[in-house]
């Protein structure tokens with residue numbers, strides 16, 4: 203048996219059908235998951251054998267009269283203490299540092315991350331790209347309509363390079379991606395299993411999360427919270443591609459989004475002119 207074969211065999215994640223990892227930090231998550239699975243398996247087998255043993259050992263046929271002293275050995279105390287120690291190691295040694303990395307090391311502008319907002323709704327996702335200026339255009343409900351689903355201010359200079367798409371989020375391979383997750387109605391869950399990230403989408407809040415894709419490919423985005431009758435159909439896709447393909451896609455989407463904004467600017471201008479004109483009687 204080679205080492206690879208042994209480590210494959212030891213990988214309980216695989217046995218339980220985990221989806222392949224395609225993100226930079228995913229290995230650390232998988233490592234911790236595998237460790238937890240093994241630990242839980244050992245506990246499960248241990249407690250279960252102990253349970254079966256006590257059923258047999260203390261059966262009525264063998265113990266017609268109760269023993270008023272009970273257990274005098276300290277084995278169980280030591281066992282329980284070791285379980286607590288292992289759990290503390292998982293929490294303090296693995297889980298908390300891993301979480302700390304995800305929330306403390308969000309890439310800043312200097313690292314030129316891809317900046318996206320993901321806004322859940324019943325039942326789908328909007329994606330708002332900040333564009334090369336790294337700044338999102340402002341939003342106001344009065345701009346909602348005419349294809350401007352998110353109500354982005356078409357006159358805000360920050361929106362001049364923005365992109366809004368639905369249902370298919372494109373990402374650039376090997377580029378850190380920061381997604382600000384939010385919702386338009388109820389609580390949804392933004393989950394990219396192959397990127398090993400998941401974040402609740404809460405109305406009125408924007409929660410940032412980040413990751414770096416390391417392979418190209420196309421996968422599904424899952425809504426990870428039961429969000430209503432159409433939850434099962436709330437699927438979207440995401441595509442990781444090389445820069446050339448991503449840039450081409452982005453340019454197309456930018457043209458389409460900016461066309462919507464330009465048309466809205468015209469409408470707003472017309473409305474303003476009508477409001478300013480003297481009323482006819």
Ligand SMILES: [Cu+2]
Pocket residue numbers: 322323325389390391425426427428429433436
């Ligand atoms: Cu949902």
